[in-house]
Amino acid sequence: MRLIVARCSVAYTGRLTAHLPEALRLIMLKADGSVLVHADAGGYKPLNWMTPPTAVIEEGETITVRKVKGEDQLEITLHEVLSDVTHTMDFDAARLSKDGVEADLQVALADAPHWCGEGFRLVRREWPTDIGPVDLMCRDEADGWIAVEIKRIGTIEAVEQLSRYLERIRLDPAKADCRGVLAATIVKPQARVLAESRGLTWVEVDLAVLRGEREPALTLFG
Amino acid sequence: MRLIVARCSVAYTGRLTAHLPEALRLIMLKADGSVLVHADAGGYKPLNWMTPPTAVIEEGETITVRKVKGEDQLEITLHEVLSDVTHTMDFDAARLSKDGVEADLQVALADAPHWCGEGFRLVRREWPTDIGPVDLMCRDEADGWIAVEIKRIGTIEAVEQLSRYLERIRLDPAKADCRGVLAATIVKPQARVLAESRGLTWVEVDLAVLRGEREPALTLFG
DNA sequence: GTGTCTATCTCGGGC
DNA sequence: GCCCGAGGTAGACAC
Known part of the structure; x- marks a missing residue:
């Protein structure tokens, strides 16, 4: 998992259009191709995201995430990178067990x-x-x-x-x-x-x- | 935002009960009190989480997150911490604008x-x-x-x-x-x-x- | 692949 | 405070 803390702006086009102005946020790139952009508030949901399967292309200060099938596209522009670290994790994490559903x-x-x-x-x-x-x-x-x-x-x-x-x-x-x-x-x-x-x-x-x-x-x- | 990469196990009780066995995961503690546990796969969703308002108590290797109102509780046990960093972000991040909903x-x-x-x-x-x-x-x-x-x-x-x-x-x-x-x-x-x-x-x-x-x-x- | 249904749904708005 | 409906719903499972 790659964790980037950066001042960034994000644009999504696909099922609808959405734009996120420049601010300091966490960008999460998972091993399965998921990309999530989280703010320091706002609870459970990422502000923007793309679920797998995706194609991630990094060119200079721009990260482009495309859905393998379909039109959906996420364009992340990095204005200032404060941290960029990668951690190797067990890909197949032990499964969550639930009771009460x-x-x-x-x-x-x-x-x-x-x-x-x-x-x-x-x-x-x-x-x-x-x-x-x-x-x-x-x-x-x-x-x-x-x-x-x-x-x-x-x-x-x-x-x-x-x-x-x-x-x-x-x-x-x-x-x-x-x-x-x-x-x-x-x-x-x-x-x-x-x-x-x-x-x-x-x-x-x-x-x-x-x-x-x-x-x-x-x-x-x- | 505090980002902890750790080998951990998690237990949730509340609307249902859920248990997550020991594995290497990302624990995200947001400034607004949100807590999210993410694996390196599994896409959009955290494995376990708690939305604000919460009370977070850290005691030794255990992080306990309680919902301020209600019974919901998340207990995270840290077995091995690989990384623990905190980044200060603009709390009130610029809002996401959408069109086409x-x-x-x-x-x-x-x-x-x-x-x-x-x-x-x-x-x-x-x-x-x-x-x-x-x-x-x-x-x-x-x-x-x-x-x-x-x-x-x-x-x-x-x-x-x-x-x-x-x-x-x-x-x-x-x-x-x-x-x-x-x-x-x-x-x-x-x-x-x-x-x-x-x-x-x-x-x-x-x-x-x-x-x-x-x-x-x-x-x-x- | 499409359709259907669950979800700790989450989140926002209205009363 | 609760109730209701929208969501880029996501994710799982059947057909």
Whole structure:
């Protein structure tokens, strides 16, 4: 990884045009061809960047980064270089392991589907439809079908997704009355409104409770 | 900005939990409190990070970053430091200027709504509904209402969004016949099909043409 | 290759 | 403060 601290200006052309006036910034050139220009503020995001695969050409005080496919181009002009160092790193860095993403929520709910609705039992995970798999397919005490869409954050988008699946599932006469449930750690207000207006149910679930690691704060069905 | 190149391991707890085993990486501590851990590959994204406002505590070989509000915590353990340098930068770096984003398109179309449809005149931008604002609300020569959804890239999602708005707008008897138009720089084939199947219109617009900087390539209404 | 969907999305604007 | 939508979203995975 090459780290250049320099007074520089940057111009991007491609999906849009952007210009960055002269200032002191960090330019990061990764071994995989990524180029990132970071300021000392501004948080997570680089001001300008190019993701691999790229072609990097250095000519005098100008670094030109081109996307191998496409029109995107980044032109960095170095006005004053304060530091320019290269560090060799393990190219294939050990991978990041995560717990608590949507997939983990799905596993936990598959094990305890009653949190999606009273008396629910799992028929299968990733129930296939012709436009993609529904997260969970369940049946209730009266043997009615219920499609469950799982999200960490339940947004309008999730309601749309569930609606699309239901539209397909209900084409089968045996499942014409299939209900829909959106299960999420947080269900946003507008998603609640939209879900209810479409006759769909929503429920907030807590991963730790699902796993039996914490007591439920409230009685949800009462 | 402080740049540490070190063999390190990282643990994140908060919205989820994540662990990064020992490897050689770059740790970036920005003046605004941002902390980013980057590998020499992996493109745009840091492996781990914390956005401001944060509290950074350094004790021996451990750097602990806490979100000022909330539970989020990042714990970086330094096993071997190869480099540790600090560069003073202009804190308030000159701002990035962009042109060609959706907002620019909206301004240009509000100024020249006839590109959305013959005889259209603007009633207002950001017309409110209970699930969010419609980009443009127009009326045609016969005083009919038209809701316009503007996107840089017109996808199925944009058609869904426009459909949702129309669903709401048409609840008002005075606007029961409200039409819908998707205006975008590029309208994807699948979005065209879906729009047409729902009785919606789509139109491709060119920002330079809207601004009168370029001649239209084709007659759109003919 | 395109399409779809997740993300510790991040970030900015509005109320 | 929360909520919502845009993003050069990026990145992963299925088809």
